[in-house]
Amino acid sequence: xxxVYRALADPTRRKILQLLREREMSxxxxxxxxxxxxxxxxxxxxxxxxxxxxxxxxxGATITYRxxxxxxxxxxxxxxxxxxxxxxxxxxx
Amino acid sequence: xxxVYRALADPTRRKILQLLREREMSxxxxxxxxxxxxxxxxxxxxxxxxxxxxxxxxxGATITYRxxxxxxxxxxxxxxxxxxxxxxxxxxx
DNA sequence: TCGGTATTTTGCTAGTTAGCGAAATACGGA
DNA sequence: TCCGTATTTCGCTAACTAGCAAAATACCGA
Numbered sequence: 001x002x003x004v005y006r007a008l009a010d011p012t013r014r015k016i017l018q019l020l021r022e023r024e025m026s027x028x029x030x031x032x033x034x035x036x037x038x039x040x041x042x043x044x045x046x047x048x049x050x051x052x053x054x055x056x057x058x059x060g061a062t063i064t065y066r067x068x069x070x071x072x073x074x075x076x077x078x079x080x081x082x083x084x085x086x087x088x089x090x091x092x093x
Numbered sequence: 094x095x096x097v098y099r100a101l102a103d104p105t106r107r108k109i110l111q112l113l114r115e116r117e118m119s120x121x122x123x124x125x126x127x128x129x130x131x132x133x134x135x136x137x138x139x140x141x142x143x144x145x146x147x148x149x150x151x152x153g154a155t156i157t158y159r160x161x162x163x164x165x166x167x168x169x170x171x172x173x174x175x176x177x178x179x180x181x182x183x184x185x186x
Numbered sequence: 187t188c189g190g191t192a193t194t195t196t197g198c199t200a201g202t203t204a205g206c207g208a209a210a211t212a213c214g215g216a
Numbered sequence: 217t218c219c220g221t222a223t224t225t226c227g228c229t230a231a232c233t234a235g236c237a238a239a240a241t242a243c244c245g246a
Contacts, residue, residue, distance in 0.1 A: 002104060009102035010204085011095060021176055027223060040205055042224055061213045061222045073178050076169055083114055085166050103234085120193060133235055135194055154192045154243040 004075040007051035012036065013044050017067060020054060024066035097168040100144035105129070106137050110160060113147060117159035 007013055016030055031041045045065065048054040052071045057064050100106055109123055124134045138158065141147040145164045150157045 005098075005102050005107070009098050012204085014098070018175065028221090031223095036204090037206055038223070039207080039225080043204075046224085058212090058223095061220095063223065067176075069176065069178070072172075072176060076173055076178065079165075080169055082111065083160075083162065083165060085162065085169065105234085121191090124193095129234090130236055131193070132195080132237080136234075139194090151193095151242090156193065 001075060001078065003047075003051035004053060004071065007047050007053050010044070010047075012041075013048055016041075016044060016048065017053060017072075020065060020067040024064050026062045026064050028062070030065065094168060094171065096140075096144035097146060097164065100140050100146050103137070103140075105134075106141055109134075109137060109141065110146060110165075113158060113160040117157050119155045119157050121155070123158065 008017075012034065015034075019025060019030060019033060027041065027045060028038070030045075031038050034041060045054070045056070048065075049056060053068055054065045055068050057066070101110075105127065108127075112118060112123060112126060120135065120138060121131070123138075124131050127134060138147070138149070141158075142149060146161055147158045148161050150159070
């Protein structure tokens with residue numbers, strides 16, 4: 001779970017996730033949205049993969065990334081539960 | 094909002110937030126839960142204050158920190174909204 | 187005003203991270 | 217097998233971060 005926080009901490013990675021929200025994209029297509037070098041983006045992909053926030057699928061020479069919504073969802077729910085968000089004041093103890 | 098992600102990225106700071114979930118505590122009391130030097134914790138407090146995740150109140154020589162739940166709540170809701178979590182598949186576009 | 191307690195600020199070091207260019211790897215088509 | 221495209225790995229640097237001890241600041245009681 002700590003990997004998810006780490007992944008979310010970087011603005012470039014958050015932007016990548018936002019892009020993948022619309023549809024899955026190849027590494028090169030994602031890179032075209034940034035003014036960063038491809039090796040730099042590749043490093044971000046690695047962090048996102050480690051966190052399981054994105055999944056990758058290789059098809060020929062191109063690698064397609066897609067958002068793994070359930071991981072994000074679970075992380076946020078765990079956080080909310082940890083802080084007892086979403087409970088009414090009456091039941092909060 | 095980026096400050097919230099940054100604040101959450103560090104495990105020590107997450108532990109501090111968990112402590113404050115139960116009740117507000119003084120800086121020294123928080124520090125007693127860690128094997129870290131007080132100046133180190135003081136730095137973490139500063140990051141948490143910047144993110145508005147905690148609020149501080151000075152009373153005499155002691156400073157009391159308390160969790161600012163609404164900031165965390167808003168950050169998580171914004172994130173969920175950004176990724177369209179909590180919507181059914183039918184309404185998702 | 188002096189002494190003690192609580193906390194932060196300062197100045198430093200070691201480890202981590204994001205960025206780059208160049209080289210390496212992997213694949214598909216000719 | 218050779219070439220071109222897609223992507224990652226490698227080696228490096230600059231910037232950032234977490235950690236510490238020591239000093240500074242702030243407050244209160246005697």
